Amino acid sequence: MTAKPSGMLPLLLVSLLVAGPVASGGAQAEAQTASTSSSAALNPSHPDEYTVVKGDTLWDISARFLSKPWLWPEVWYANPQIKNPHLIYPGDVVSLVYVNGRPQLRLRRGGSDKLSPQVRSTPLDAAIPTIPIDAIQQFLNHSRVFNQKDLDAAPYIVESADEHLVTGAGDRVYVRRLPSAATSRYSVYRQGQIYRDPDSNEQLGVEALYIGDANLQRFGDPSTLQLVRTTREANIGDRLFPVDADEIQRNFLPHAPASMHGRIIAVVDGVTQIGQHQVVVLNRGTHDGLEVGHVLAISQAGASVSDKVSGKLHDSVTLPDERAGILMVFRTFDRVSYALVMSATRAIHVLDKVDNP
Numbered sequence: 001m002t003a004k005p006s007g008m009l010p011l012l013l014v015s016l017l018v019a020g021p022v023a024s025g026g027a028q029a030e031a032q033t034a035s036t037s038s039s040a041a042l043n044p045s046h047p048d049e050y051t052v053v054k055g056d057t058l059w060d061i062s063a064r065f066l067s068k069p070w071l072w073p074e075v076w077y078a079n080p081q082i083k084n085p086h087l088i089y090p091g092d093v094v095s096l097v098y099v100n101g102r103p104q105l106r107l108r109r110g111g112s113d114k115l116s117p118q119v120r121s122t123p124l125d126a127a128i129p130t131i132p133i134d135a136i137q138q139f140l141n142h143s144r145v146f147n148q149k150d151l152d153a154a155p156y157i158v159e160s161a162d163e164h165l166v167t168g169a170g171d172r173v174y175v176r177r178l179p180s181a182a183t184s185r186y187s188v189y190r191q192g193q194i195y196r197d198p199d200s201n202e203q204l205g206v207e208a209l210y211i212g213d214a215n216l217q218r219f220g221d222p223s224t225l226q227l228v229r230t231t232r233e234a235n236i237g238d239r240l241f242p243v244d245a246d247e248i249q250r251n252f253l254p255h256a257p258a259s260m261h262g263r264i265i266a267v268v269d270g271v272t273q274i275g276q277h278q279v280v281v282l283n284r285g286t287h288d289g290l291e292v293g294h295v296l297a298i299s300q301a302g303a304s305v306s307d308k309v310s311g312k313l314h315d316s317v318t319l320p321d322e323r324a325g326i327l328m329v330f331r332t333f334d335r336v337s338y339a340l341v342m343s344a345t346r347a348i349h350v351l352d353k354v355d356n357p
Contacts, residue, residue, distance in 0.1 A: 040071040049095040070254035087127035142210035154239040174222035181219035204335035274348035296354040
């Protein structure tokens with residue numbers, strides 16, 4: 001039995017998938033010429049077909065065929081005869097064909113040309129993801145960004161209930177400022193770094209480090225809660241928020257924004273140089289029109305260097321920005337967003353620029 005796909009999933013993959021009539025080979029030369037003028041230009045080293053294997057992502061498969069893999073909806077084709085055209089599985093075969101002089105990507109389910117009316121029994125979680133989910137899992141599950149006012153006003157741990165030197169899962173804590181007994185499940189967070197705009201120095205938000213989850217045992221001042229799971233020690237002063245019941249989007253439709261300019265303001269793990277499949281923080285969010293799935297180009301900011309040849313005292317020049325990679329936004333907040341670096345052609349750094357690809 002197949003679960004109904006959520007939200008963006010049909011939009012993402014409905015254009016991906018499945019076998020249908022193939023254009024004749026006689027049109028291929030004309031099609032090759034036509035495809036180079038399309039925004040979804042083919043990768044010069046594209047294969048004629050590719051068999052999907054475990055560990056693939058839709059982005060990687062599209063990159064085999066297209067110079068700009070986020071443009072796959074323009075060329076992927078869905079056959080309505082397929083029972084579930086929203087998902088692609090290991091063993092399926094993606095083929096490049098030409099229709100009316102334009103390239104299309106089509107898929108043969110399980111590598112077979114025969115269309116079957118039977119319901120596919122493969123579990124939904126066996127379908128390949130859009131991007132590597134392992135790289136962003138922790139940010140989908142527990143990552144939060146708050147404004148300073150909300151963080152300061154939140155309930156907080158005032159003491160461990162049993163005088164433990166180290167407080168973790170199974171221990172009880174006393175909490176002040178719980179508004180009511182109506183909510184019984186909370187997540188515990190600790191203030192992390194403050195995100196600021198590099199140009200205006202405006203505070204954009206505060207990173208909230210996930211500590212664990214707690215259940216209310218007794219309401220009062222203070223209230224008593226039991227920690228049911230923790231990822232690190234809970235401390236006095238850690239803040240509590242109701243467990244986020246909102247469904248976090250895990251299926252992505254990569255697309256370019258109409259117009260967007262921003263910067264990388266932080267990188268997870270505190271490294272100075274950023275590479276493929278690392279998570280970065282951008283100084284743009286929903287307030288600025290940034291959406292989950294937006295694809296942006298990264299430009300290495302040009303350095304200012306001294307001109308030792310001009311003969312002018314203290315003469316300097318700013319070198320041009322250089323394209324350094326591509327990223328995709330996977331979670332947005334009001335003033336900041338998290339993005340995954342999908343490709344890197346040179347070293348990427350905090351304060352590098354991002355804009356339309």
